[in-house]
Amino acid sequence: MTRSVGRGRLDADAARAEAGLAAHAGHLSGPFRDALGEAADTVGRRLRAALVREDIGDARARNAGLGRRHGFDRVEFGAAGVGDPADLLAGLDAPGLAAELRDAVVNLAVALARGPSRAGPDQVGPDEAAITAEQIAVAGHNLHPCGRTRLGWDTADVLAHDVESGHTRVGFVAVRDDGHLGDDVGLLLRDWYPRLPAPPPGFRLQPVHAWQRDAVLSRRYRDLLDDGALRLLDAELDAVPTGAVRTVLLPPDAAGRRHYLKLSLDILITSTRRSISVASTRNGPVVSRLVRRLIDADPDGHRLLPLAETAGAAVPAGSGRDMSVIVREALPALRPGETVVPGGALPALAGRLAAVTGAGRDGARAWLDAYARLLLPPLLRLTRCGVALEAHLQNCLPTFVDGRPHRMIVRDFAGLRLHAPRLAAAGHRLDLWPGSVIGTADVGTLRAKIGYTALQAHLGEVIIALGRAHGLDEDTAWGTVRAVVDDTYAPLLADPDAAADHAALTAxxxxxxxxxxxxxxxxxxxxxxxxxPLHGRA
Structure with missing residues (x-):
């Protein structure tokens, strides 16, 4: 049974959304109202868990001994205990977060009302299948209460561009040469899609999200538009939004190949504005080549496949973030019998996948062992070399053959951390854009990145799912993961960096x-x- 939503500001936000639905998708009004209680409870439970785990405010009162504890001090609650998640912020000066939480509730209810989009009969490739499966994780980020926040969009925008829409549009602007920085992405796209127009002489064609073009650029850059340094164009490409929303899948090009574009989108998702820095556009190809070299030298490198960021460009006007683009390669061809599962969907499917290794707890433990041995060894060895990938569920796409872990595809290098001293010691020059946040000289930052994303946010969620589906005891599960960590580091412990990493990850x-x-x-x-939970399990 759904929980009724309390009256107040959340009701007002929901009423505005329902009016938008009535105008643009009337058939969703009833399902939206029915989903509000579930949406509010989901957001509230995640917030309540975060407040307790992060010891914010009167966390003891919020916990009240009712939550179920998991590894890394995670607490999961059976109910939010409030109609409006923002009520959990009582005593905190957080009006901005309160607005984000209510927006998350409303947009989660819209998503629940819509249900997943479906790929058409001519869209059966691995990229389309992965995007469709991403919608299983309807609440977004598995730990963040604001996974469905879309502040900056109204209901019509959500209906037109969010992941459940199944389609969106890439627009284009013409940027004068002296206002463009980076690769000529427009030239690449014109080679792939010959119907795109050539820019005027002295200009470059720059792809932008259609919403960004219409809602942001047209009003924020009036000076450049009036001066003629920037021109809004009518040309568009159809695209499919991924779970990341601002990253979109392009249609097959003239040669039948797929490509992704990561585009600036000036809306708030999980408390971050999704525009793109100049540094990210310039670092992507450099980091892709570095990661590829290191993986090629790894004994398990054939099982770890990074999706390269092959080009990037920005327009350094205003914030410098509003017209940025990064080109990312598509998923590799799958082998016979191989399927890809986006990480966000994995917790919902892990129980079924684990059943292939045997019944009950023993089968689940064997499957977890195989999965952890796919995920952790190459990532931990990369960290030893100075590269900590952001390997949370949203960035990972494991593949399976007959349910058994086979390969790990990783994407999006904007959140990784690169440790310059370790890379230099290994003979790799770190040539990042000035001011890049991904570079660090602090080894603790490097370890925290891989430990949080791969162990807590990724394997922690999988272990909870296996417990629910197969009764796998968490102590047993984390002992299995600890064995994988120990086995990975055993031949490396003569190296002080590896020994220190192992000690930190099991502290x-x-x-x-x-x-x-x-x-x-x-x-x-x-x-x-x-x-x-890895401590003391050697």
Whole structure:
């Protein structure tokens, strides 16, 4: 039974959304109202868990001993306990977060009302299949309460461009040469899609999200438009939005190949505005080549497939973030019997996949062992070399053959961390754009990145799913993961860096990325110490 939503600001936000649905998709009004209680409870439970885990406000009162504890001090609640998740912020000065939470509730209810989009009969490739499966994770980020926040969009925008829409549009602008920075992405696209127009002489064609073109560029850059340095064009390409929303899949090009574009989208999702820095557009190809070299030298490199970012460009006007684009390669061809599962969908499917290795807890433990041995060894060895990939569920697409873990595809290098001293010691020059946040000289930052994303946000969610589906005891599960960590580092312990990494990842306490604290502070990454389930299991 769904929980009724309390009256107040959330009701007002829901009424505005329902009016938008009545105008643009009347058949969704009833399902939207029915889904509001479930949406509010989902957002509230995630917020309540984050407040307790991050020790924010009167966390003890919010916990009240009712939550179920998991590894890394995660607490899961059976109910939010409030009609409006923002009520859990009582005593905190957080009006911005309250608005984001209510927006998340409304947009989650819209998504629940819509249901997943379906690929057409001519859309059966791995990329389309992965995007369709991403919609299983309807609430978005598995730990963040604002996974469905879309502040900046109204209901019509959500209906037109969100992941459940199944389609969106890429627009184009012409940028004068002296206002363009980076690769000529428009020239690439014109080669792939010959029907696209050539830019005027002295200009470059720059792809932008259609919403960004219409809602942001047309009003924010009136000076450039009036001066003629920037021109809005009518040309468009159809595209399919991914779970990341701002990353879209393009149609097959003239040679039948697929490509992704990561586009600036100035809306708030999980408390972050989804525009793209100049640094990200310039670093993507450089980082892709570095990661590829390191993976090629790894004994398990054939099982780890990074999706390269092959080109990028920006327009350094205003914030420098509003017209950025990154080109990413598509998924590789799958082998006979191989299927790809986006990480966000994996918790919902892990129980079924694990059944192939045997019944009950033993089968689940064997499957977890195989999965952890696919995920962790190459990532931990990369970290030893100075590269910590952001391997949370949203960035990983594992593949399976007959349900058994086979390969791990990773994407999006914007959130990784590169440790310059370790890379230099290994003979790799770190040539990043000035001011890039992905570079660090702090080895603790490097370890926190891989520990939080791969162990806590990724394997932690999979372990909970296996417990629910097969009764796998969490102590047993984390002992299985600890064995994989130990086996990975065993031949490397003569190296002081590897030994220190192993000690840090199995220490009594581990750094947990404090998503709500970060939003309240308005700063960069913040971590809080949590109890480490890998400690003491050697």
């Amino acid at each position: 009594p306490r581990a750094p947990h990325k404090a998503l709500v604290r970060m939003r309240l502070s308005g700063g960069g990454d913040l971590y809080v110490p949590v109890r480490n």
